[in-house]
Amino acid sequence: MHNIKSDFPIFEHLPNLVYLDSTATALKPRVVIEKLTEYYTQYSANIYRGLYRISEKATQEFEAVREHTARFINAKPNEVIFTRNTTEAINLIAYSLGRSIIQEGDEIVTTIMEHHANFVPWQQLAFENGVDLKVVDIDDEGNLQSLDTVITKRTKLLALTAISNVLGTINPIKDIVKKARTLNPEIIIILDAAQAVPHMKLDVIALDCDFIAFSSHKMCGPTGVGVLWGKQELLQQMPPFLFGGEMISEVSLEKTTFQNPPQRFEAGTPAIGEVIAFGAALSYLESIGMDTIRAHERQLTRYALERLDQQFGDDIRVFGPQNEEDRAGIVAFRFRTVHPHDVAQILDQSQVAVRAGHHCAMPLHKRLQVPATTRASFYVYTTEEDIEKFIKALQNVKEVLCTRK
Amino acid sequence: MYEEVILSHYRNPHNKGTVSAPTSSVHKSNPLCGDSITLSIVESDGIITDIAFEGEGCVISTAAASLLTDYAKGKKKEDLMKLDASFIIDLLGIELGATRLKCALLPLEALQVVCNSL
Numbered sequence: 001m002h003n004i005k006s007d008f009p010i011f012e013h014l015p016n017l018v019y020l021d022s023t024a025t026a027l028k029p030r031v032v033i034e035k036l037t038e039y040y041t042q043y044s045a046n047i048y049r050g051l052y053r054i055s056e057k058a059t060q061e062f063e064a065v066r067e068h069t070a071r072f073i074n075a076k077p078n079e080v081i082f083t084r085n086t087t088e089a090i091n092l093i094a095y096s097l098g099r100s101i102i103q104e105g106d107e108i109v110t111t112i113m114e115h116h117a118n119f120v121p122w123q124q125l126a127f128e129n130g131v132d133l134k135v136v137d138i139d140d141e142g143n144l145q146s147l148d149t150v151i152t153k154r155t156k157l158l159a160l161t162a163i164s165n166v167l168g169t170i171n172p173i174k175d176i177v178k179k180a181r182t183l184n185p186e187i188i189i190i191l192d193a194a195q196a197v198p199h200m201k202l203d204v205i206a207l208d209c210d211f212i213a214f215s216s217h218k219m220c221g222p223t224g225v226g227v228l229w230g231k232q233e234l235l236q237q238m239p240p241f242l243f244g245g246e247m248i249s250e251v252s253l254e255k256t257t258f259q260n261p262p263q264r265f266e267a268g269t270p271a272i273g274e275v276i277a278f279g280a281a282l283s284y285l286e287s288i289g290m291d292t293i294r295a296h297e298r299q300l301t302r303y304a305l306e307r308l309d310q311q312f313g314d315d316i317r318v319f320g321p322q323n324e325e326d327r328a329g330i331v332a333f334r335f336r337t338v339h340p341h342d343v344a345q346i347l348d349q350s351q352v353a354v355r356a357g358h359h360c361a362m363p364l365h366k367r368l369q370v371p372a373t374t375r376a377s378f379y380v381y382t383t384e385e386d387i388e389k390f391i392k393a394l395q396n397v398k399e400v401l402c403t404r405k
Numbered sequence: 406m407y408e409e410v411i412l413s414h415y416r417n418p419h420n421k422g423t424v425s426a427p428t429s430s431v432h433k434s435n436p437l438c439g440d441s442i443t444l445s446i447v448e449s450d451g452i453i454t455d456i457a458f459e460g461e462g463c464v465i466s467t468a469a470a471s472l473l474t475d476y477a478k479g480k481k482k483e484d485l486m487k488l489d490a491s492f493i494i495d496l497l498g499i500e501l502g503a504t505r506l507k508c509a510l511l512p513l514e515a516l517q518v519v520c521n522s523l
Contacts, residue, residue, distance in 0.1 A: 341464075
C-alpha cells in the first residue's frame with residue numbers, strides 16, 4: 001500500500017500520533033473531510049422537496065450514496081436505510097419488527113460476545129414480552145459455541161455479531177446462518193456488522209441474513225450515519241419506528257399513510273452532508289481494495305501477536321483466537337495486574353491511543369472474569385512501526401508500575 | 406500524573422483491608438472501568454474513629470482511597486459530607502482529565518454514602 005498516513009490530515013497536526021483505537025472510530029481521510037465541506041459550502045440545502053437547483057443537487061448526491069452503499073454490500077438501493085449509527089439501526093428492528101412479531105412462548109437468541117448495542121435491545125424486548133433470551137457461550141479461545149442445541153422452532157430472532165469488538169473473533173456467519181435456517185426456516189437473523197464492513201468484503205446475498213447494521217464512522221466516514229440493510233419483503237411488512245416528516249405519504253386529521261421503505265424509516269432531516277461524505281469514504285476504501293485492507297490487517301495482527309509474546313511473554317494475556325486467520329485487527333489484553341486505565345494512560349504519554357474498559361461488552365468481560373481490558377486495534381493507516389511504538393510504550397508501563405521502589 | 410507520592414500510595418496503600426466491628430460499610434463501583442471499592446468505618450459520637458477499604462482499582466482510585474481514608478480518620482461525619490471534587494484534586498495534587506476524575510472520586514462517593522447511612 002502507498003503511504004496511507006499522508007491521506008489523513010490528522011497526522012499533519014499530530015505527526016507522532018499512534019492511533020490504535022479504530023474499533024471505536026476510524027480516522028478520516030482528506031477526501032471525506034473535503035466532501036463534507038463541499039456540501040456545506042456549495043449545496044447545503046435540504047433534500048427531496050426543494051425545487052431549486054442546490055436542493056436537487058443535494059438530493060442527487062444523497063441518493064447516489066444510497067446506491068453506492070448498496071453496491072458496496074451487494075444489495076438493492078431500496079433496501080438501504082440511513083440511521084444515526086449501528087445502535088439506532090438495531091433498535092429500529094427491535095422496535096418496529098421485534099415488537100410487532102414477538103409473542104408469548106417465543107425465544108430470542110443472542111451471544112455472550114455482543115456489543116451492548118446488539119444485546120440490550122433484545123434483552124429489553126424479551127423482558128417486555130416475557131419471552132426467553134438465550135445466550136450462546138464462547139469456548140476458551142473466544143470462538144462461539146455451537147448453536148445446534150440453542151436454536152429451536154420457537155426461536156423467532158437470532159441477533160449476533162460478525163466480529164467481536166473485544167476478542168476480534170471472526171464468526172463463521174455463512175455457516176451459522178445456514179445451520180440456523182435448517183433448524184428453524186422461519187428464523188429472522190440480525191447481523192451486527194459494525195466491525196466487519198469496514199475491514200473486509202461483505203456480500204449480503206451470500207451471507208443470507210435478514211438484516212445487517214453498520215456505521216459510517218468506523219469506516220473512515222463521518223459520525224452520525226449508520227446503515228441498516230434489510231430484505232425488502234421484511235421491510236415492507238414493518239411499521240414505522242419514528243414518525244414525522246419525510247416518512248409519510250399522506251396526512252389528514254383522521255389518518256396518515258406512510259411511504260415505502262427505505263423512506264418509511266427515515267423520519268426527519270437526515271445527516272445530509274455526512275451521508276454524502278460517507279460516499280467519499282466508500283470510494284476511498286474501494287480505491288485501496290477491501291481484500292488489500294483485510295490482508296494488511298491480518299499481517300499486522302500476526303506481527304502484533306508475535307511481538308507482544310516475544311517481548312512480554314507471560315506478562316501479557318491476549319484474549320481471543322490466537323490465529324490471525326480467525327481474528328480481525330483487534331487485540332484486547334491484560335498486562336500483569338495493572339489496571340487497564342493505567343496502561344492506557346501511560347501509553348498516552350507516548351502518544352499511543354488505546355482504549356481501556358469493558359468496550360460496551362460487560363457480559364463478555366464477566367465471562368472472561370476480568371473487569372476491564374486494554375484494547376489496541378488496527379486499520380488501513382496502521383503500520384508495523386506503530387506497533388513497535390506501542391510495544392515500547394508498554395515497556396514503560398512495566399517500568400513505572402511494576403518495578404518495586 | 407504518575408508522581409512518586411501517588412505511586413507510593415498505589416504500591417503500599419494505607420488503610421487497606423477491613424476494620425474490626427464496622428459500624429457501617431458500603432460497596433461502590435464505576436461501571437465505566439470496573440473499579441470497585443468496599444469501604445467500612447467505625448463511628449462514635451459522629452466521629453470516624455477507624456476506616457478501611459478493599460477493592461480493585463487503578464492507580465488513581467487506589468491512591469485517592471489511601472489518601473482519603475488517612476484524612477477521614479478522626480474527622481466529623483458532617484465535615485466529611487461537605488468534601489467535594491476540588492478537595493480530592495488538591496489531595497492528590499495532580500491534574501486529572503474528566504475520565505480519570507471519576508476514578509479519583511469513587512472513594513469519596515463511597516465515603517459519603519456510608520456517612521449518610523449512619
